[in-house]
Amino acid sequence: MATSRVVFVFSLDDQDLFQEIHGRLMNTIAQKAVVKQAANFQEALNLLNSDTKPEAIFVTDSGITTARNNLVSEKLVDFVRSGGRVVLGGLFSSFVRPDDLRRYFKKTWNLPWKVGSYHRTTVALNQNAKGLPSSNLPSSYSQKAVFLADVNSSAAWYLPTEDSVVESHVFAPVSVATSETPVVFAEVGTGWLGYIGSVNSEEETDTVVLGMLGLL
Template identity: 40%
Template sequence: MATNDDRPRVLLVSFEFMEFFDDTYKPLIEALSEKAAVQRVKTANPAIRTLEQDPKAVLITDGGIANELGKYGRVWDAILAYVRRGGTAIVMGHFSSFVKPDNIKPFFAKAGLSWERGSYHRTTTTLNRTNAGPMADKLPASYSQKALSVSKVDPAHVWYASTAESVVESHVFAPTSAHTPSEAAVALAVVGDGKLAYLGDVNAEDGSNDAVLAMCGFL
């Protein structure tokens, strides 16, 4: 997926890459590829070298860094340095499915965020239009997603979250409330001069793909 073209670059950091990622996220990758040169790295040194070139956006596509923070801590430090000088990094894809729950808090703590593991279920989430800013009119007002939310999220960082009307959407169990204040399925925080985001969706819903494109400035 490396390329020599001179378009803006989007870097996929995939230290625990699974082959079915490309099938699941094919619509997103194709949409990104229309706007940018998409490059994937699976090891530390190429990741750090590419980060030094200030790509347009960085997508952390799995839990590799968080699950092995001792091994990949210097890459996470390099990503955070890139963000603080104005970059955009998005934690998404297989991260929410395969990150070890106890690794979420220390991972985000290095960015100065209090985010922790939250609820995991399918429910309809609603966009916080104020936080999404100019992108709000281009994003779905709400959509159903099965997601691992993060908790202890500052209200100013929430993009998509449950509301008081949200219920757990299940074919097996009766609907119960899915609303937990301070949680978000999609969140974006300002870190230094840049942005760090999280998408907990496990199924690559169209609304989540749109959120990624918006955060990258491509929607």
């Protein structure tokens, strides 16, 4: 089905690994929008400087946090502040170092977010969060994720409940921090910055990514 919507996908570290793990998600995105991909700094810059205005930009790995991509990050901030959507997901949470993540969010986006827990647990949709699509998001699901701390609850699409515990074959089912979130969508200027902490290829996470990209 023809579509005029365009999504930029920036895989600045390992495009092949991302495609191998998240091929199902990319196939779904390609059914809903024209996908233009960048595998390095120059390709990303060319897309950002082109006349094409994307529906959203999906950044799929932690390469964006490195100094060599500072100019790309600056343009992403400009894009969001003027009404665009940028989503950090895919392999991003799997490979970003905690100090790099905290520095990136603080220095680039002026946000206090930092790495929290890393575990599998069941999280529930936060109906009070901002920017939620009108329908189709799962009401709750289990995911293994890098959670963020110091996130305003209005930006947390999913949160653990009082009944959420660590789901593991190794560790005891202890309670988890209900203030930490694996799925964030925050207002920045007149646009939105998303973070997906899931480290696996969960079908429910695919749906969340589509929601953040404006494709549901």
